[in-house]
Amino acid sequence: MRKLLLWACALIIVLQPLSASPAKDKVQIALLLDTSNSMDGLIDQARTQLWKIVDGLSTATKNGQQATLEIGLYEYGNTMLAANTGFLRQVCAFTTDLDLVSERLFELKTNGGDEYCPTVIVRSVQDLAWSTQKTDLRLIVIAGNEPFAQGKITPAEACKAANAKDITITTLYCGSDASGKSEGWQSAAFCAGGAYFAVNTDKPVHHITTPYDTTLSRLNTELNNTYVGYGNLGATKKQRQVAQDANASGKGLAVMAQRAKAKSTQHYKNSDWDIVDLHAESPVAALSVPEQELPSELKSLSVKDREAKIKELASQRKKLQAQIETLSQQRNAFVAAEERKLSKDETTTIDKVMMTAIRKFAADRSFVL
Numbered sequence: 001m002r003k004l005l006l007w008a009c010a011l012i013i014v015l016q017p018l019s020a021s022p023a024k025d026k027v028q029i030a031l032l033l034d035t036s037n038s039m040d041g042l043i044d045q046a047r048t049q050l051w052k053i054v055d056g057l058s059t060a061t062k063n064g065q066q067a068t069l070e071i072g073l074y075e076y077g078n079t080m081l082a083a084n085t086g087f088l089r090q091v092c093a094f095t096t097d098l099d100l101v102s103e104r105l106f107e108l109k110t111n112g113g114d115e116y117c118p119t120v121i122v123r124s125v126q127d128l129a130w131s132t133q134k135t136d137l138r139l140i141v142i143a144g145n146e147p148f149a150q151g152k153i154t155p156a157e158a159c160k161a162a163n164a165k166d167i168t169i170t171t172l173y174c175g176s177d178a179s180g181k182s183e184g185w186q187s188a189a190f191c192a193g194g195a196y197f198a199v200n201t202d203k204p205v206h207h208i209t210t211p212y213d214t215t216l217s218r219l220n221t222e223l224n225n226t227y228v229g230y231g232n233l234g235a236t237k238k239q240r241q242v243a244q245d246a247n248a249s250g251k252g253l254a255v256m257a258q259r260a261k262a263k264s265t266q267h268y269k270n271s272d273w274d275i276v277d278l279h280a281e282s283p284v285a286a287l288s289v290p291e292q293e294l295p296s297e298l299k300s301l302s303v304k305d306r307e308a309k310i311k312e313l314a315s316q317r318k319k320l321q322a323q324i325e326t327l328s329q330q331r332n333a334f335v336a337a338e339e340r341k342l343s344k345d346e347t348t349t350i351d352k353v354m355m356t357a358i359r360k361f362a363a364d365r366s367f368v369l
Contacts, residue, residue, distance in 0.1 A: 025062040026136040027362065028070045028094060030124045034144030034174070036077035036113040041201035042143055042174050042350075047105045048205055048251045049351035051258040054098060055328075056355045058265035061368050062135070069267045070094040071101050072128050076120040077144065079112030086119040086151060087112065094129055098268055099237070102244040115144050116151030117188070118158035121169065125161045137365045138165065140192075141354055143172035143199075148184035155184060159191035169194040170357040172350065174201040195360065197353040205349050207254035208338045212331040217253060219324050220245065220260035226317040228310075230275045231293045237273040261328040264321035276317060279310045286310060 033039070033046060060067040072095070075081070076088035091104045121140060130138055140162060148171075149155050162169050169192035173180025177198040180186060186196040224245070229238040248259040262268060271277040275298070279286035287303055298306050359369050 023133065024065060024068045025367070026068045026070060026131045026133070027057060027060055027358075027367070028072070028128075028131055028136065028138050029358075030072040030074065030094075030128055030140045032074045032076060032117075032120050032124060032140060032142040033108070034077045034115050034146070035075040035108055035110045036079075036115055036144075036146070037110055038145060039077075039110050039174065039201070041203070042145075043105070043108050043110065045199075045201055045205055045350045046143075047102070047247070048207070048255050049349060050098075050102055050105060051248065051255070051262040052351040053354055053358075054262040054267055055258060055265065056351070057358065057369070058262070058267055059369055060362060062366055066266045067367060068096065070096055071098070072124065073101060073104055074120055074124055075108055076117070077113045077115035077146070078110065079114070080109070081113075086116045086123070087114050088116065088120045088123060090123075090127060093127075096267070096269060097237075097272075098262065099240045099244045099270075102247065103240055106244075106247050114150065115146040116153070117142060117144060117146075117148045118153040118155050119151045121158040122153055122161045125158075125165060125167060130165050130167065134166070135365055137358075137362055137367060138167040139358065139361060140167055140169045140194075141172065141357070142169065143174060143201075143350070145174040145201075146183070148188050155188050155191070159188070162192045168192055168361050170354070171196050172353060173198045195357040197348075197357070199348055199350060199353055201350075206342065207252050208335045209252070209254050210257070210331045210334045212327045212334070213253035213257040216257040216260045216324060216327055216331070217249070219320055219327070220256065220263065223260070223263060223317065223320045223324070226276060226313045226320065227270065227274045228276060228295050228298065228313065229273050230278070230289050230295060230298075231273065233273040234293075234295065237270065241270075257328070257331060260324055261331075264324040264328070276310055276313045279307075280314065283307070 033042060057069050072093055073091040074088060075091055078087055081087045081089050092100060124140060169189055171185040171189040173185040180198045189196040229235055249256045269277050271281045275286050287307055291299055301309060362369050
């Protein structure tokens, strides 16, 4: 009997699954944007400032470990959307694919409408894959310019839904501070432990050009040459990368420089289509990609030579990212000096108020930024 008991215990131990490595801490941001007629300025700020926000989060760590950044996107208040949905839609679910987020922001069109802020909050709470890890940062950022309490769902119900999943709500009112407070945007933020800001989206963002921007744009092009697509997604996502470079460049060299910096951070990972990132994540997986799914420059190589080529590209990328980082630090110092000359109104943009809120709430969850 004793031998049988020992055998059973040994069997249980053998059959126990190996403990998985601990999941990375997450920063999850759901961005809910009003796309009614008057919000072109808001959308444009979101497009151009995305890369500054990503850069600002690039140093987010907890216990010395790099955090994972996930961004989700909703639009609301647009009469081109179905009335039975509350004039809202999920533009993209939580994703680490920053080029996808950029692409979807540039696709947004304004029209209408009826802005049901509580409704879009509840939908985002219900539909997105929010982390259940207590120490992760879960943040809704909602921006608009109409009274907050519209639609069948009340602000109190939206607040309750967010609180149930420990999600903080930050509200950005696109107008005067007094109007934002009187129209319920401040109280909507405070009920879910969040922050409230009034921002001026009618005034174009003053992008500061620097002596470093042209070089950063060139280095970004060289950086792209180190990305090698594989599988079904390779060609499509490589095209998306280039297209989002073009979108950023279309907004000026300063925005392109910000995107280049963001692409040099840990948050810009593309292992689902780039074999260099895949190799960094799992060498075995990268070298096991079927030959028919490899790009032409790798197909004719032996496994050994293929790995050597991947490592060569990884080394080139690391050097370029280091150059971009060094120049970006010099650029940031230049920009900071110029911004000190601007008025408060000119520096109150989406990226600044969002980072103010994120830094506060991240510190509450023991993230280091």
